[in-house]
Amino acid sequence: MKEFTPGDVVFTTAFPVQRADLAAYAEASGDHNPIHLDRAAAEAAGLPDVIAHGMFTMGLVSRAVVEWVAESGLEASLTDFSARFAKPVVVPAEGGTTVEIEAKVRKAEADSVELAITARSGGEKVLAPARATLTARS
Amino acid sequence: MLNASYVGRSLPTTDPVEITAESVARFAAALGLSGVPAASGAVPPTYLITLTLPAAERLVDDPDFGLDWSKVLHRDQRFAYHREVRPGTSVTCTSTIESIKTVAGNDLLSLRTDVADADGLVAESWTTLFVAAATDAAGEAA
Numbered sequence: 001m002k003e004f005t006p007g008d009v010v011f012t013t014a015f016p017v018q019r020a021d022l023a024a025y026a027e028a029s030g031d032h033n034p035i036h037l038d039r040a041a042a043e044a045a046g047l048p049d050v051i052a053h054g055m056f057t058m059g060l061v062s063r064a065v066v067e068w069v070a071e072s073g074l075e076a077s078l079t080d081f082s083a084r085f086a087k088p089v090v091v092p093a094e095g096g097t098t099v100e101i102e103a104k105v106r107k108a109e110a111d112s113v114e115l116a117i118t119a120r121s122g123g124e125k126v127l128a129p130a131r132a133t134l135t136a137r138s
Numbered sequence: 139m140l141n142a143s144y145v146g147r148s149l150p151t152t153d154p155v156e157i158t159a160e161s162v163a164r165f166a167a168a169l170g171l172s173g174v175p176a177a178s179g180a181v182p183p184t185y186l187i188t189l190t191l192p193a194a195e196r197l198v199d200d201p202d203f204g205l206d207w208s209k210v211l212h213r214d215q216r217f218a219y220h221r222e223v224r225p226g227t228s229v230t231c232t233s234t235i236e237s238i239k240t241v242a243g244n245d246l247l248s249l250r251t252d253v254a255d256a257d258g259l260v261a262e263s264w265t266t267l268f269v270a271a272a273t274d275a276a277g278e279a280a
Binding site: 053058060062063077078082083085 | 161169219264
């Protein structure tokens with residue numbers, strides 16, 4: 001995948017996030033921690049308001065990657081994917097929030113490309129860059 | 139504080155669980171992935187967390203380990219996929235405690251969960267949990 005150049009931005013996207021999305025994710029994932037659903041529970045845990053599941057945010061990043069792979073027609077599988085949940089994604093009841101995602105090429109090898117992906121919400125970088133490695137299907 | 143003598147230990151491997159098309163569809167829909175053409179038919183990249191985290195959560199059942207799930211925040215996550223996982227596959231999970239680091243009374247608990255199907259290892263999931271120190275009140279109650 002030497003057609004990719006380290007440092008190049010390969011996609012940017014933004015996803016709105018509402019409380020209802022967190023409720024749907026809690027159901028689908030089985031993670032029913034109330035800090036993702038209920039303001040009082042979030043405050044009791046020392047948080048300013050309800051926060052998204054870290055895995056919901058990572059899931060949105062995976063969606064951005066999967067959509068980009070589909071659009072660009074890459075014949076590749078995601079073989080490695082990591083993230084650190086650096087700051088919470090705070091989701092107010094009114095209006096929700098937005099997660100903005102930007103992916104840059106970190107490394108291009110003959111049969112793989114590694115992306116460094118930032119996610120921002122509420123003016124903060126919420127992930128210490130996520131990394132995704134796509135490997136050509138043999 | 140967690141019991142550091144557990145580092146290196148593995149929990150018993152879970153019974154095989156079938157990854158159903160319904161559970162995958164529900165997970166994909168919750169992330170807005172249902173409209174994306176899945177060329178390979180693989181499960182969404184983060185789907186395995188629905189199996190690996192509950193497998194690790196069984197640690198709370200061991201009072202000697204000292205894990206209170208209400209004090210836990212997810213800090214890091216990594217997946218490595220050796221093969222694509224498709225709906226209809228039955229998998230087992232084996233969780234191992236890789237490290238416990240204590241910082242200012244809080245613990246960082248790092249776990250690796252091996253996900254295997256009938257042909258062997260398909261994926262690995264590394265999870266680091268931040269486990270907040272017990273508050274004084276909780277300490278007195280304990």
